[in-house]
Amino acid sequence: MTSSATALPDAEALCQQLSSDIKQLIVEKELKQPLLIGIRTGGAWLAQRLQQSLELPELGILDISFYRDDFDERGLATQAKGSELPDSIEDRAIILVDDVLMSGRTIRAAMNEIFDYGRPTSIHLVSLLDIGQRQLPIQADLVGASITINPEQKIKLSGPNPLQLSIG
Amino acid sequence: MTRHSDPTQVQLTADGRLKHFLTTEGLSKDLLTEILDLADSFISTQERAVKKVPLLRGKTVVNLFFENSTRTRSTFELAAKRLSADILNLDIARSATSKGETLMDTLWNLEAMYSDMFVVRHADSGAAHFIAEQVTPGVAIINAGDGRHAHPTQAMLDMLTIRRHKGTLEGQTVAIVGDILHSRVARSQIHALHTLGAKEIRVIGPATLVPKEMEELGAKIYFDMEQGLADVDVVIMLRLQKERMSDALLPSEGEYFKLYGLTEAKLTLAKPDAIVMHPGPINRGVEIDSAVADGDQSVILNQVSYGIAVRMAVMAMAMSGQAAEQAAQKNESQETTGDDA
Numbered sequence: 001m002t003s004s005a006t007a008l009p010d011a012e013a014l015c016q017q018l019s020s021d022i023k024q025l026i027v028e029k030e031l032k033q034p035l036l037i038g039i040r041t042g043g044a045w046l047a048q049r050l051q052q053s054l055e056l057p058e059l060g061i062l063d064i065s066f067y068r069d070d071f072d073e074r075g076l077a078t079q080a081k082g083s084e085l086p087d088s089i090e091d092r093a094i095i096l097v098d099d100v101l102m103s104g105r106t107i108r109a110a111m112n113e114i115f116d117y118g119r120p121t122s123i124h125l126v127s128l129l130d131i132g133q134r135q136l137p138i139q140a141d142l143v144g145a146s147i148t149i150n151p152e153q154k155i156k157l158s159g160p161n162p163l164q165l166s167i168g
Numbered sequence: 169m170t171r172h173s174d175p176t177q178v179q180l181t182a183d184g185r186l187k188h189f190l191t192t193e194g195l196s197k198d199l200l201t202e203i204l205d206l207a208d209s210f211i212s213t214q215e216r217a218v219k220k221v222p223l224l225r226g227k228t229v230v231n232l233f234f235e236n237s238t239r240t241r242s243t244f245e246l247a248a249k250r251l252s253a254d255i256l257n258l259d260i261a262r263s264a265t266s267k268g269e270t271l272m273d274t275l276w277n278l279e280a281m282y283s284d285m286f287v288v289r290h291a292d293s294g295a296a297h298f299i300a301e302q303v304t305p306g307v308a309i310i311n312a313g314d315g316r317h318a319h320p321t322q323a324m325l326d327m328l329t330i331r332r333h334k335g336t337l338e339g340q341t342v343a344i345v346g347d348i349l350h351s352r353v354a355r356s357q358i359h360a361l362h363t364l365g366a367k368e369i370r371v372i373g374p375a376t377l378v379p380k381e382m383e384e385l386g387a388k389i390y391f392d393m394e395q396g397l398a399d400v401d402v403v404i405m406l407r408l409q410k411e412r413m414s415d416a417l418l419p420s421e422g423e424y425f426k427l428y429g430l431t432e433a434k435l436t437l438a439k440p441d442a443i444v445m446h447p448g449p450i451n452r453g454v455e456i457d458s459a460v461a462d463g464d465q466s467v468i469l470n471q472v473s474y475g476i477a478v479r480m481a482v483m484a485m486a487m488s489g490q491a492a493e494q495a496a497q498k499n500e501s502q503e504t505t506g507d508d509a
Contacts, residue, residue: 066213066221066484073495075185075488076223078202082209116218 008155011163014128014144015046019053021142022095022126031093032121037062039110040081042099042157046128049163050097060085060094067109083113090118099157101127104138129165131155175297180489187489188300188309189482191318192360200327200363206481207328207474214250214477223484224253227284231257232274233312234290239448240312240322243472244287247479253285271295272302279304285487286310293317293352306494308486310479316352322447323356325478327364329471330402333443338365343396343438344387345372345428346406346455349379349417353447354406358385372396373428376417393428397437405430405446408455421454431457435465443467 026034037060038047044061051059065080086092096110107125114120125138130146149155149167158164176194181187186199213221229248231241241257248255260274269277278286285308288296293315300309313319331337342361348354348371361369362385369387371378378389390396397403408424418424430444444456444466452458461468 063209066223071223071488072491075492075495076206076484080206080209082212084212112222116220117216 008147008165008167009129009145011128011144011157011159011165015049015163016053018046018126018128018142018144019050022050022054025095025124025142026093029093029122029124031095031124033092034095035060035086035089035092035120036095036097037085037110037114038097039064039099039106042128042159043097045157045160045163046099047097048160050126058086060089062096062110062113064106064109064113067113069105069109085117088118089114089120092120094120094123095126096123097126099128100155101125101130101138101140101143102133104134104136107138108136128157128163129155173301175294175300178297178300181493185489185492186482186485187493188296188311189320189486190296190300190309190311192320192323192356192363193318194359195363197363197365200324200360203324203478203481203485204328204331206485207324207477208332210250210477210480210484211474214473220250220252222252224248224251224284224487227251227253227487228282229253229255229285229287229483230278230283231255231287231312232260232278232289233258234260234288234295235313237289237313239472240289243475244310244312244321244479244483247476247483248285248287250476251480251483253483256283271299275299275303279307283307284490285483287312289313291315305497306490308483308490310482310486313352316350316355318356319352320356320360321475321479321482322353323360324482325471325475326353326357326404326445326447327360328474328478329445329467330443332474333467333470334401336365337361339367340401341368341370341399342366342402342404343370343372343390343400344404344406345393345396345430347377347408348373348382348406349377350409351406354382355385357404358382358387362386370396370400374418374424393434394437397434400438401442403430403435403438403442403444405444405450405456407447407449408451410451410454425454429453429455429457430460432459432463435460435463441465445471448472 036047036051038044040063061084063081063083065077124141126142127140128144130143131149153167156166175190179188179190233241245255287310289312295314296309296311344354358369371382371387372390446468450456450461
């Protein structure tokens with residue numbers, strides 16, 4: 001590889017920081033009945049951690065396989081597992097959690113899916129890492145860290161224990 | 169063009185993904201499991217306020233039924249709609265072919281309307297396979313029953329039913345009871361049960377309706393209901409097609425019920441937690457007693473719900489395989505053009 005290795009932040013530390021940032025967000029925005037929803041797979045691990053540290057009673061897991069916009073290019077992801085959301089998300093304040101925010105397409109798909117489950121009061125977006133390269137007008141409310149990488153490179157979160165970021 | 173190719177190969181892409189669904193025969197355990205797993209996730213999407221997912225939005229599915237079947241056709245229709253596809257129902261039995269149009273002319277006309285998938289039910293064995301070989305690349309064919317040959321989506325919804333009620337297919341003893349001879353369902357079930365690791369597959373029925381070659385497929389033949397039901401985990405009853413009576417293959421309905429009808433008394437021979445299945449429509453008092461059909465061990469109506477999820481899964485997978493194959497070919501031809509330029 002020709003590009004110099006980008007130093008990646010410690011995922012565990014970012015997770016802790018996000019946890020206290022979310023706590024503050026819930027207070028500041030007066031979020032009623034907040035519900036964390038993590039996007040499979042990395043976002044779900046992260047959301048699970050955050051749920052524990054924030055001591056929230058429920059957790060939602062979103063699998064966006066049926067909502068992707070690249071079906072005609074790639075077909076269906078073979079590991080589609082389905083979503084697991086609470087019975088009702090009506091009037092809930094959703095905090096959507098993903099590991100790496102890039103083009104914004106995943107978030108668009110996730111929001112489309114959420115609205116098929118009901119009408120939440122609000123959605124806030126939390127991401128462990130923001131690597132730019134946006135293709136849609138989508139921004140996170142809270143990010144662990146923002147970094148710039150070579151467009152050919154991909155960032156991967158491995159987990160769930162411990163959470164670790166790697167670049168490839 | 170004659171049909172010589174292997175249906176198992178016709179239904180797969182070069183890298184082993186499903187692109188048509190013609191038969192359960194020859195498909196790997198991994199692929200059958202993938203269908204069941206995907207169907208499981210479609211069961212959950214159907215429990216939501218909005219039952220649709222946008223996966224096949226903009227795609228056109230044609231239900232091509234050369235033989236009538238209200239239930240199968242409607243579950244395919246619902247499955248397509250819940251994947252957000254547009255669906256056209258063609259009752260060919262009463263339309264163009266009766267005016268003399270050939271099968272391929274009908275198909276080419278439908279293709280000219282930019283159809284993406286045909287769901288085919290036909291009285292001739294091999295019809296779906298024949299169409300899959302002739303159809304334009306990119307168009308998926310789903311077999312909704314061909315003659316005595318196969319009814320793979322019915323078989324897979326039965327596998328899903330067993331898995332959801334018993335936890336696994338592995339190690340199960342399954343009895344299939346009734347008119348095995350004319351049953352495309354039984355053949356597809358036996359292939360799938362075998363691949364998915366069932367311990368024992370039994371076929372039970374009168375000698376006139378249970379062909380010997382069932383043994384070659386790996387099933388044990390029983391002519392006696394009491395012996396065949398002993399200690400089974402799953403009982404699958406098949407519909408007795410009444411027209412068989414006139415073929416002199418059977419005595420009277422009453423006699424058949426006495427010998428092979430599933431009653432509460434006979435069901436006690438199976439394991440206490442055995443489940444009772446039936447592909448429908450049921451003939452009460454002919455192959456199954458009402459007390460059993462409506463009883464605690466019956467999962468007949470669950471089968472109907474699972475049928476939609478399974479059909480969503482195979483439609484999504486076949487369309488996905490076609491999309492991936494088309495994309496790969498497009499990339500290839502672009503690369504070739506690039507080299508030339």
